[in-house]
Amino acid sequence: MLGLPPALLTGYFLYLARAVAAQGPFAVGVPWMPSLGLSLSFHLDGLAVLFATVITGIGTLIVIYAVGYLGDHPQAGRFLAILYGFMGSMLGVVLSDSLIAVFVFWELTGFTSYLLIGFEHDRPEARRAALQALIVTGSGGLALLAAAVMIGQMSGGVSLSGLLSGNVSLREHDLYAATVALVLLAAFTKSAQFPFHFWLPNAMEAPTPVSAYLHSATMVKAGIYLVARMTPILGGSAPWTTALVGVGALTMVGGAYRAVTETDLKRVLAYSTIGALGVLTLLLGIGTRAAVAASLVYLLAHACYKGALFMVAGAVEHETGTRDAAALGGLRHSMPLTAVAAVLAATSMAGAPLFLGFIAKEQLYDTVRHELAWPAVVLAVGASALMGAAGLIAGVSPFAGRPTTSSGTHEAPPSLWSGPLVLAVIGLIGGVAPAILESPLTLATGAIVRGAEPVRLEAWHGLTPVLLLSVLTLLGSLVLYVSRERFRRGAWPRALRTERLYTFAGGTLDRLSRVIAPPLQSASLRSYVLTIIVTTIVLLGSSLLIGGGLPARSRSTPVHLHEFAIAALIITAAVSAATARSNMTAVLSLGTVGYGVAVIYILFGAPDLAMTQFAVETLTVVIFVLVFHQLRGFGDLSTGLVKVRDAVIAAAGGTLIATLVLFIGASGTTSRLAAYFAEASPRLGHGSNIVNVMLVDFRGFDTLGEITVLVTVAVGVRALLRLGNKERHG
Amino acid sequence: MSSLILRTATRFLMPLLLLFALFLLLRGHNEPGGGFVGGLVVAAAFVLHTISAGVPASRRALLIHPSTLLSVGLLVALASAVPALIVGRPFMSALWKEVGTGEAAWAIGTPLVFDIGVFLAVIGVVLTIVFTLAED
Numbered sequence: 001m002l003g004l005p006p007a008l009l010t011g012y013f014l015y016l017a018r019a020v021a022a023q024g025p026f027a028v029g030v031p032w033m034p035s036l037g038l039s040l041s042f043h044l045d046g047l048a049v050l051f052a053t054v055i056t057g058i059g060t061l062i063v064i065y066a067v068g069y070l071g072d073h074p075q076a077g078r079f080l081a082i083l084y085g086f087m088g089s090m091l092g093v094v095l096s097d098s099l100i101a102v103f104v105f106w107e108l109t110g111f112t113s114y115l116l117i118g119f120e121h122d123r124p125e126a127r128r129a130a131l132q133a134l135i136v137t138g139s140g141g142l143a144l145l146a147a148a149v150m151i152g153q154m155s156g157g158v159s160l161s162g163l164l165s166g167n168v169s170l171r172e173h174d175l176y177a178a179t180v181a182l183v184l185l186a187a188f189t190k191s192a193q194f195p196f197h198f199w200l201p202n203a204m205e206a207p208t209p210v211s212a213y214l215h216s217a218t219m220v221k222a223g224i225y226l227v228a229r230m231t232p233i234l235g236g237s238a239p240w241t242t243a244l245v246g247v248g249a250l251t252m253v254g255g256a257y258r259a260v261t262e263t264d265l266k267r268v269l270a271y272s273t274i275g276a277l278g279v280l281t282l283l284l285g286i287g288t289r290a291a292v293a294a295s296l297v298y299l300l301a302h303a304c305y306k307g308a309l310f311m312v313a314g315a316v317e318h319e320t321g322t323r324d325a326a327a328l329g330g331l332r333h334s335m336p337l338t339a340v341a342a343v344l345a346a347t348s349m350a351g352a353p354l355f356l357g358f359i360a361k362e363q364l365y366d367t368v369r370h371e372l373a374w375p376a377v378v379l380a381v382g383a384s385a386l387m388g389a390a391g392l393i394a395g396v397s398p399f400a401g402r403p404t405t406s407s408g409t410h411e412a413p414p415s416l417w418s419g420p421l422v423l424a425v426i427g428l429i430g431g432v433a434p435a436i437l438e439s440p441l442t443l444a445t446g447a448i449v450r451g452a453e454p455v456r457l458e459a460w461h462g463l464t465p466v467l468l469l470s471v472l473t474l475l476g477s478l479v480l481y482v483s484r485e486r487f488r489r490g491a492w493p494r495a496l497r498t499e500r501l502y503t504f505a506g507g508t509l510d511r512l513s514r515v516i517a518p519p520l521q522s523a524s525l526r527s528y529v530l531t532i533i534v535t536t537i538v539l540l541g542s543s544l545l546i547g548g549g550l551p552a553r554s555r556s557t558p559v560h561l562h563e564f565a566i567a568a569l570i571i572t573a574a575v576s577a578a579t580a581r582s583n584m585t586a587v588l589s590l591g592t593v594g595y596g597v598a599v600i601y602i603l604f605g606a607p608d609l610a611m612t613q614f615a616v617e618t619l620t621v622v623i624f625v626l627v628f629h630q631l632r633g634f635g636d637l638s639t640g641l642v643k644v645r646d647a648v649i650a651a652a653g654g655t656l657i658a659t660l661v662l663f664i665g666a667s668g669t670t671s672r673l674a675a676y677f678a679e680a681s682p683r684l685g686h687g688s689n690i691v692n693v694m695l696v697d698f699r700g701f702d703t704l705g706e707i708t709v710l711v712t713v714a715v716g717v718r719a720l721l722r723l724g725n726k727e728r729h730g
Numbered sequence: 731m732s733s734l735i736l737r738t739a740t741r742f743l744m745p746l747l748l749l750f751a752l753f754l755l756l757r758g759h760n761e762p763g764g765g766f767v768g769g770l771v772v773a774a775a776f777v778l779h780t781i782s783a784g785v786p787a788s789r790r791a792l793l794i795h796p797s798t799l800l801s802v803g804l805l806v807a808l809a810s811a812v813p814a815l816i817v818g819r820p821f822m823s824a825l826w827k828e829v830g831t832g833e834a835a836w837a838i839g840t841p842l843v844f845d846i847g848v849f850l851a852v853i854g855v856v857l858t859i860v861f862t863l864a865e866d
Contacts (some may be wrong), residue, residue, distance in 0.1 A: 030815070390735045607762035611754075615770035619856060622777050626863040686826050686839060687759035695764060696841040696848070697824045703844075704807055707851045714855040718797070718862045 003064040006087060006551055017049045021443055027097055027161055043097035045163045046443025050296065051094040051225055053440075058217045058307050059087045061419035066209035068415025069318060079119055079207070090218050094225055099148035099158040102226075106190070107141045109219050110134055116214060117206040129202040132502065136199045139188025142228070143679060147182035151177050151233070163233050164447075172235055178272040180240055183230050184247075191223025191277045194251040195498035200274055201258075202499075205265040208314025211266055215306040216273050221299060222698070223704035224280045228292070228448050235287055245284025245372070251278030260480060261488050262416070265313040267324040269306065272349075272390040275304045275383055281362060286371045292362035293445045295456045300437065301348065301360040304427040308345035308420035309394050312338055315412040325393050326485075330403030334410055337401040337417040341699040344424035350388035350430065350477045351470060356430035359457055362475065365466045375408050376689030380474055393484060401406040422698035434459055451498055489601025531644075533653050541656055544663070563603065570596035578647075583634050593619050608691040733782070740746035740782040755849050765845035769852025776853075777860055785864050796861060799854030807847025810840045 020026070029041025066083060070076040089112055092105030108241055111134070118130030120219045142485035151159040154173045187193070192200040203215050214220070227244065234240060255274030255592055262268045276298070283295035303701075315338050316331065317323040332339040348357035348378060361384055361573070368380045434457035461467060520531065570593050594617035601610035637644070677690045677698075685693035695703050751771035758764030771810035779816035780788040789795075 029819070122773075401738070446792075603737055608767070611762060612767045612770065615767055615774060618774060619770065619777065619860075622781075623860060623863060626860065630863075685759075685824065685841070687841075689758060689760050689762065692758045692764040692845075693841075695766070696844045700811075700824075700841065700844055702799065703809070703848060705802060707807060709806050710855045711851055714800055714858040715797075717859050721862045 002067055003060045005084075006041065006056045006059040006063060009091075010053060010060055013049055013052045013056060017046075017053065017440055017443070020044060020046060020049055021439060025161070025447070029097065039098065039160070040101060041097040043159075044095065045248045045447040046445070047225070047228060047447035048094050050300075050440055050444040050490045051221070054221075054300070054303050055087060055090050055094065055218050058303060058423070061307070061311075061422055061475075062209050062213040062217075065212070065314070065419040066207075066416050068413050069207065069209055069314055077120075079116070082112050083209070083213070086116065086214060088220070093222050097160050099151060099160065100145075103141060103145045103148055106144055106186075106222060107138065108143055108724070109214075109222060109531055110137045110625040113137070113203075113214050117203050119207055119210070120205075126205040129199075129205040130197065130661075133199045133203045135506075136196055136502065137190050140186040140196070140223075143182040143189075144186035147179050147186065150179045150182070150301070152181070152368065160229065168232060176237075177239060178232070180234055180243070182236070183234060184240075184243055187223035187226045190226070191220050191281065192274050192282055193223070193247050193277065194254055195256065195501065197251060197274045198370070198499035199504065201267050201270040203571075204264070204270050205352040208266070208310060208317065211270070212307050212310030212314065216268065216310050217303045220273065220277060220476065221280075221303075222675050224284065224295075224299065225252075227281065228295075231284065231287060231292070233449070241287060243276060244281050246285075248278045248280070248282030248285055249376065251275070252282060252383045253379055255359040255619075256386035256390070260386050260393070260484060263488070265316065265325055265328075265394050266310070267315060268325065268390050268394050268642070269310055272387045272394075273302075273306055275387050275390075276306065279380075279383070283364065283367060286367060287449070288371060289445060289449045289451050289453070290363075291367045291371065292361065292448045293441060294360070294367045296441050296444050297356070297363050297437070297457065298360040300428060300430065301356040302442075304423045304430070305345040305348040305355075305357055305391065308341055308423035308427070309349065309391065310670060311416070311420040311423075312342040312345065315416040318416060319409050319412050325397050327404060328398035329401040331397070333403060335399070335412060335417075338412055341417060341420035342395040342399060343422045344428060345420065348424070348427040348471075349391030349395065350383060351473055353470075354428070354431045354459065356427045356434070358431055358470065359434055360457070361470060362461060362466050365469045369466065369510045379467055381476070384473045385476030385480060389480035389484065390475060392477060392481040395482075412612055419430070428611060432459055438474060451500045454698065502539075530649065533649060537649070537652050537656055541652075544656075544659065563600075566596055566599050568605075581634065583624075583628050583631070586634075587621055587628075591621045594620070604693075608689070633662050640645070691720070736782040740778050744775055744779060747771055751775070758845060758862065759800075759841070765848035766852055769818065769849040772853045772857035773860070774851075776857055780860065780864055785861055787863065792857065796854045796857035797851050801854075802860060803847050803849070803851025803854050805847070806850060807844050810843035812835060814841055 025043065027041055027043045029039050063080065063083065067076070070079060073079070088108060089105045089108035093102055093109060096105055114130045114134040117133055118126050120126045121130075148158050151163070151170070154170050154175055155163060161554060170179070187499040189196045199495035200215055200220065204211055208213070252275050255271050255276075255278055259268050259271035259275060262271060279298055280295050280302075283291045283298065287628045313323055315335070316328065319335060320328065320331070322328065344355075346368070348355035351357045365377070366378060368376050398647065438455050438457055442458070445455055446452075522528075558637035573589045573592035573596060577586050577593065580589060582587035594613060598610045598613035598617065601607070601613060674690075677694065680698075681690045682688050685697045687697075688694040751768045754763035754771060755765055755768035756763075760766065776788055776792060779791060783791075813825055817825070819825070824839055824841050
């Protein structure tokens with residue numbers, strides 16, 4: 001039942017794919033803040049449709065699988081809700097038109113991934129892995145935000161459809177190199193490229209549906225999506241190509257190598273996913289039409305077989321209680337249907353003919369052979385052989401050989417084997433009749449690289465050098481699989497532990513905050529106020545000084561006697577508040593200051609402000625009185641020196657604000673604003689009280705923010721007092 | 731505190747203050763007033779009531795729990811921003827409807843709803859704080 005919404009969405013996107021094929025890309029949107037150029041708009045082209053179909057299609061299978069996997073877990077509802085949340089965010093990433101919205105959804109996928117990895121939050125490893133994934137991919141997200149802002153600066157807009165259709169050349173711009181670096185940082189962290197790959201294997205702490213969905217089929221491909229999306233906008237230059245090809249190749253080899261050295265089924269799959277992501281990055285880096293098409297075929301093939309193998313690993317663990325490849329064997333007798341799905345998927349991953357994986361691998365070899373030198377071909381074949389072996393370890397070894405577990409093991413429920421079986425069969429259909437994929441892939445390729453020639457896929461290329469490479473790969477995979485124990489023991493080096501960088505950076509931050517935090521977080525309200533005021537004085541004062549000081553005072557209005565009297569009253573009350581010897585004197589003096597200011601408001605024609613000020617002052621005094629009986633008696637806690645310091649700071653603050661008011665008054669902006677609002681309020685706001693029209697209409701958004709703050713404060717006060725009372729009385 | 735004078739004065743002042751607050755709220759768009767100060771006056775009226783009659787009596791007189799006012803106020807303010815979305819204008823655009831003609835013409839619009847939300851939220855904030863403090 002729960003699989004229905006994503007299934008319907010899949011159908012919808014397949015339908016939209018036809019529309020895109022017929023009419024070209026289209027967009028819908030609602031304006032949000034047009035004055036800032038922000039809108040919630042979606043842009044649908046071949047690339048977006050391809051990703052959206054994968055997200056919802058595999059999402060359907062995953063939701064069905066998750067319901068079976070979690071069974072009657074008490075928090076299954078929470079899990080599925082977050083899973084749906086992730087699906088929505090991921091769709092947002094690939095469908096959003098504004099780069100800012102892409103960033104927001106990008107971070108949302110990170111948050112939902114955090115919640116899903118840490119789903120079993122009573123396990124410290126799960127919490128740690130969740131936090132690590134969040135920090136690594138989240139910092140990449142910030143890089144994406146910075147890149148979006150810079151692209152906006154360079155081209156004047158952050159709308160993808162505008163950037164894609166426009167002919168703004170960003171490559172000549174000074175900010176180009178920095179923008180490329182930021183975009184690639186975002187893509188590399190999200191798609192687990194070297195040296196940021198370490199979070200992905202750790203994320204295997206997540207329940208298996210999450211690993212299958214987020215950390216293999218979809219979220220980690222967000223980085224790939226970003227690179228593909230940015231290719232027409234930023235791509236084609238030497239730094240872009242070099243970085244993608246270099247990092248992609250390194251990740252491909254490293255991930256594939258580590259995959260074979262692991263025995264935990266999910267870690268085997270995680271490292272081979274890193275390898276596959278490296279392949280995708282490499283192909284996108286090459287950037288020719290053939291390479292891009294190859295990367296998309298590879299992406300589809302990978303989503304099918306890797307999603308299936310992850311689900312198989314989860315089903316095996318569900319039935320046997322372990323996912324250690326070395327301890328599993330012979331499950332083909334007890335779990336025949338799961339075994340069929342697993343073997344089909346593993347064969348596709350190894351790149352055997354008649355499977356989609358075979359076609360993907362042929363395309364990879366063909367591209368690398370034409371575009372790069374022979375060492376790259378060797379690397380690609382080697383990495384593919386290693387990944388193929390990893391696929392066999394994950395998909396064949398648990399089912400082959402003699403049964404190792406007790407005879408009590410039985411077939412998983414249909415919800416657990418149907419998903420992988422469907423994906424594996426899709427991989428087979430795609431391999432036998434690849435022509436059905438040609439039209440969507442042509443559309444998607446067209447969105448990345450200009451050109452008109454359609455993508456051609458054939459199940460059989462004939463006897464070519466590439467076929468020879470495929471045969472070599474397959475043989476290599478088989479040899480590695482058979483000798484996997486020996487390989488694992490002899491493996492060297494174990495790893496390039498870039499995770500140490502993360503640990504080191506985290507530790508350094510901790511040490512740094514241990515130095516910085518105590519003086520700032522002193523738990524003393526006085527020192528907080530002091531910090532805030534001193535910071536304000538320094539920032540405002542320095543910018544006033546640098547900005548060239550004050551303009552000449554243009555005019556001075558005559559000062560009346562009664563104004564002097566009120567000023568004298570306020571000053572006297574302020575001095576009395578500062579030197580008060582009892583609570584009551586201090587509060588009443590402060591109240592007098594407030595009332596004095598309110599009188600000034602009245603004199604200078606601001607009755608609204610005055611009314612509010614009177615009401616606020618009155619209520620403040622009442623609240624103070626209510627608080628008093630909770631406090632101990634009045635104490636004089638400051639030494640003389642501290643008092644002098646406070647007086648100096650207070651005087652500086654007051655002087656600065658007074659100067660600022662003079663500055664603003666002399667600049668002439670105020671009279672222009674006043675004239676504008678006096679004219680616009682009745683016309684646009686249907687009201688002649690300018691202050692109120694501003695509060696509820698022109699600046700209504702600010703007011704909404706302010707009352708939200710007020711409400712939060714009230715809730716906070718109530719919570720604090722209630723808590724305090726419980727601790728004291730209870 | 732149980733001063734007879736205060737209690738008697740409060741009894742007569744309460745309705746006046748509440749009416750005045752309503753008056754401030756409604757006239758606010760054209761004359762000094764508005765939801766914020768109106769809310770403060772209501773809150774002040776209830777604080778007066780609290781001082782003369784105590785928190786339990788004030789809670790009963792308010793009829794609604796102040797925390798409810800908090801959330802309802804915020805929701806009302808937020809709701810006033812929604813109609814603009816429905817007719818396809820940017821979030822929070824003010825929508826107005828002219829009523830009557832000639833001298834009697836006036837306009838009613840979403841900013842009034844927003845102001846009522848502010849009014850309720852301010853009452854809720856002040857009374858939540860005051861009641862919690864005074865209950866101790």
